[in-house]
Amino acid sequence: MKETLTILHTNDLHGHYDLAIRQAALIKKRKRDLLSQGEHVIVLDGGDHMDMSMNECLATSGTIHLDMLNATGYDAMSVGNNELLRLPKDNIRQLSHDSKVPWLLLNLEESDGSQIGGTKETLLLKVGDRLNVGLFGATDQFEDIYENKHGFRNRDTLNSIKQAVEKLRKDGANLIIFLSHMGYGADIELSKQLSGLVDVIVGAHSHTVISQPEVVENVIIVQAGSYGKYVGELRITVDIEEMKVVEHTGHLTEISMDDKCDTELSAVVEKGRVETEKYLSEVVYYSDRAITHEELVELMACSVKDFWKSDVGIMYGGAATNGLESGEITKASVLNTCKSMQAASLIELTGQQIAGLIHETFDKEITNRKVYGSGFRPQGIAIGKLQFSGVRWTEHEGKVSDILVNDETIDFTKKYTVATGSSLIYEEVCGYPSVKGNTLIDYSKEFMVKDVFMDYLKQQYTKMKSKIL
Incomplete structure (x- = not known):
């Protein structure tokens, strides 16, 4: 039958x-x-x-x-x-x-x-x-x-x-x-x-x-x-x-x-x-000038640093596809440029590793590397240059010197807490060699980097409006 x-x-x-x-x-x-x-x-x-x-x-x-x-x-x-x-x-x-x-x-x-x-x-x-x-x-x-x-x-x-x-x-x-x-x-x-x-x-x-x-x-x-x-x-x-x-x-x-x-x-x-449309129309920030791609990624680094209360924040350029126009910035504005579904993560890096990342972010072979890792969106775009929060240095003709972490001279042997997105944790995903050997401390089980970033912008916007009032 x-x-x-x-x-x-x-x-x-x-x-x-x-x-x-x-x-x-x-x-x-x-x-x-x-x-x-x-x-x-x-x-x-x-x-x-x-x-x-x-x-x-x-x-x-x-x-x-x-x-x-x-x-x-x-x-x-x-x-x-x-x-x-x-x-x-x-x-x-x-x-x-x-x-x-x-x-x-x-x-x-x-x-x-x-x-x-x-x-x-x-x-x-x-x-x-x-x-x-x-x-x-x-x-x-x-x-x-x-x-x-x-x-x-x-x-x-x-x-x-x-x-x-x-x-x-x-x-x-x-x-x-x-x-x-x-x-x-x-x-x-x-x-x-x-x-x-x-x-x-x-x-x-x-x-x-x-x-x-x-x-x-x-x-x-x-x-x-x-x-x-x-x-x-x-x-x-x-x-x-x-x-x-x-x-x-x-x-x-x-x-x-x-x-x-x-x-x-x-x-x-x-x-x-x-x-x-109702969800996306919520205004989360205001800027009287356009925010460049690099400035946006740096803001994202600030947001994860603030979220984890870490020593340093680092974000890769591929976390956003472009910058933001001036005026009212809505959820739609943010989500249309921040596509990746990376978890907000907290890792531990030595000062030597942080210094290595600073040098590597000037290496186009690394920054142009296309990424296809889990949750990375859009798939196949470059990981991009790194932006830092809490770290400053002097750069002249490709040479980096005078690195400061929170205004103190970097200690190459010290272990620093570093907030970032989950793609940066893995050398095989992001392609930055200096992350090898990092220690994963924690990652958010509830919030992606873009969620953390939008909350951070809303907090800054609230402070901005309160100053005006």
Whole structure:
């Protein structure tokens, strides 16, 4: 006895709303057409639907995406790092509880071993009279980052998958689909260990465009690029009694801005944008002259120094894409230039390391290095020159001398507390050699650098207005 199922799949939208409303139109039309022909259809997403670097996502604390997922008609989604890493843990719990589309996650748990918020380890979908589809999701654990940031605990991914498959089979699943937010390379390796357990991997995270389904050890792997550019379609025939896929075909359909928009999702996005406009219009600062890019980055260095009450503040040029115009400066003004989602971090550096950074910021081979690290936005821009708060020096014809830290001659052997953004902590990310060997003291689990910067500007603006009054 055989049943046929079409899986419509997407992944890694990252808040590209204008393509999402076109992507949704295609998904809905294709689903209607298939259902009218008596076909079975499910719609799945591989995670990173959200992206807090997008103003609509930030302004609504991610809630716009819950409405989008529901309006598009998804049956389930995996949980990506942008759902997990860029939100406070209480927000993660609340959003996963509030979502009408199940969030699937089996390789992370609360510190007490319970499931995180409203996430589910597994989901069983009954499709038609005979087909029972078992689903589960897993995410890239980024080593121990979620344990350190949120206090969550990693579960062994492979063992968790095996237990999930066993449970789903006992519950009657005759088809197993893994929603993976682990990346193409990890999917390939896992497939070798999941043959006979998992039928299909709907991939994500690596933004891989898999034009035709790949098969590794009898496991079918699909992934639909990123940013709403594609909708994947996988049609499979399942032998119900043998509980295996006996036939499959698949392809990607490319989405363009010329495609038709879905009216329901357009209304959701427009509602979110109205809310976003109100959020972004808040004035946080006033300047009677334009602020240059270097001045802006230096202000950011001041803001993290003030946040951590540290000896020194250092910020890299890539933390902002340009300066700010004169006049009232709104949240929109700041967020449109400060895209990166870097955590406000506190590290310890010796005076020798700080001096090294000063010398290195004049090295164009370092400052022109393009960065693709986690949370760095826009991806692929240069790390840029460093700006310092609490540090002064004399520079003549490329030679640096007379370095002062808070008006005292620098002590090369002393350890100083340094506030910065998380990209600067890692030499392999930022490319500044002198950070090697730094000691991480703390980093904000709640606030990104741009949040700290906006709060700092508001504080300065309040002081400015009080002086006038």
